[in-house]
Amino acid sequence: MNLSNLGEKKLIERLRRQLAQGGSRAGLVVDIGDDTAAFRVPGAEKLTLFTCDMLVEGTHFRRAWFNRPEPGENSAERLGWKALAVNVSDIAAMGGRPTFALISIALPGDIEAEYVDKIYAGLLKCAQEYGVIIAGGDTVGSPQGMVMDVSLLGEVEEKKLLRRSGARVGDLIAVTGPLGAAGGGLQIIEKTGGLCEARPQPQNPSYETSVEEALPPYVDSLVAALLEPKPRLAEGQALAATGRITAMMDLSDGLADDLPRLCQESKTGAIIHMEKIPVNPACEKAGLEALKLALQGGEDYELLFTFAPQNLAAITAALNAAGAPPPQIIGEMTSANEGIRLINPDGTTAELPEGFKHFGI
């Protein structure tokens, strides 16, 4: 069976089984199936976290998104930013602090060196923002598209480590902020011919006439959410420090894809109240299907977490102290045999839609 038919989830489950049969995994505190791996280094005060994320041109991005007519500070820099930021988000999801990164990049020979400089400028900007040291990498040629793979280490006190597997029946389910902005940004950027910002470009008169009125400046925030995601590192650490979070992960593939993973690892079901899902106001203003994007859009990099109801005040206070909004509660954990149910405002139950498919393209 080829991968398009098998699908990504089944492939990963298959590989995970294969690796599990491949001998001792004794050193691992957190194994495959969480946002990062975690292990003890002999003598070290903290656990080491280890994660990687690969961005493939044509699967995760198009070069045109970063090729504005006049190269500006927000062009290819954003690609570098994003490649590192999505990894920082994985460290945030464990309650950790990122430390060292390696950058592997496969580059077609026709790319300009200045373009690569911009990618690295974006990587550095993100590294400085989140306290990462870029310690090296691998730079190779590609006969086809561009590929970036960042591997990132982090650290966390063992008692603060947050996993996907600790949620309990009755826990509240919350997110750190509105969902769907990145998915909205994707729809806009694909509609506008890959232009990085939804503003009229004199070089593209058809765009100017057709889109100028339809896309007011606030949609920039949606495109920025897609191209320059802001990992919730301070929030993740603040939540971990409370000692009251039972499970956490980052929302990279959309709530509809990610919540089942958290439930699977925690061996629970879940009820989600549709009207409580915080949709992005800019999606609504842009006339996009805000709720659908919040469920399926992916790449929001907000944190999804669970906790016992009596801890709400402490958690709200911790987020407040970190300068973050209060938790947005969207549902409750139920027993595994109840599955995952979406409850409409009228009390009817909706089915969980499917998220983004990698091998479908």
Next chain:
Amino acid sequence: MNLSNLGEKKLIERLRRQLAQGGSRAGLVVDIGDDTAAFRVPGAEKLTLFTCDMLVEGTHFRRAWFNRPEPGENSAERLGWKALAVNVSDIAAMGGRPTFALISIALPGDIEAEYVDKIYAGLLKCAQEYGVIIAGGDTVGSPQGMVMDVSLLGEVEEKKLLRRSGARVGDLIAVTGPLGAAGGGLQIIEKTGGLCEARPQPQNPSYETSVEEALPPYVDSLVAALLEPKPRLAEGQALAATGRITAMMDLSDGLADDLPRLCQESKTGAIIHMEKIPVNPACEKAGLEALKLALQGGEDYELLFTFAPQNLAAITAALNAAGAPPPQIIGEMTSANEGIRLINPDGTTAELPEGFKHFGI
């Protein structure tokens, strides 16, 4: 300037300068420009090593190399083996021991799931051979070719750490074994239409008639050197344990490319005696340009190292105790202003040829 014109070496130098200007690198014991990065984890007994290597279809391998007419135990498994082995070699070059790996892989949708299973079987085989735990990774779709990027951690006692930068004028230059086999394997595999082993295949009569006589079974060793490299992990650790090695690196791009890197980091020149370069006997038997392959072929993953002449006996004994052949001495370190000179048997000087070019393809 595009990357084809700039070239890989200049691009990497440029990126290295850019990163160096990007803020504190205080945590790093070994920075960019060595086989791995190295840093201290607070409280840990040993240094942590961190490296990655990306293999791109069409740049580093062709899928046809692993598509034998009858899929056997040595087909796609070798791709998985190689992706991890080249990283183990980097850890070996620091005198270290590998620990945890992550596997990022971009897969076209038309690949069969069984093919991916084989890749993972090869990864696991290599992991078990060298004591690595595969702790996770990222599996994504690719609209074009396959890409694998392995990131690998390791550990080494700080006093045993070997770098590229410690060689001194007067040191002997040695390698752990004959060079050129992988380059020879590449020539053979490209000549024989990508068949993984140089044996007659009934499905391919033209190959059978044209190549059967020309390629006796011993060329299998050359193809295996390319597709299943054996990193010199025991040798690297034995050399590091002597405390008498001044600089070390692995030979991934060929002596002609790699020796200048070691000289640059050590701020030395070098004399290489051409007749002392250990060429691969199978290359000679196969009628290939054995010396040229030894200098330029690349991907041999033997170790290149330097030491003071009075330590030869101790180093030979250490390699012997590790079950390895004695050091093959190929030259001496000189002062930087003498550059790198290749001395022919007749005493004339030859120019250093150039190695493999990534962005040239």
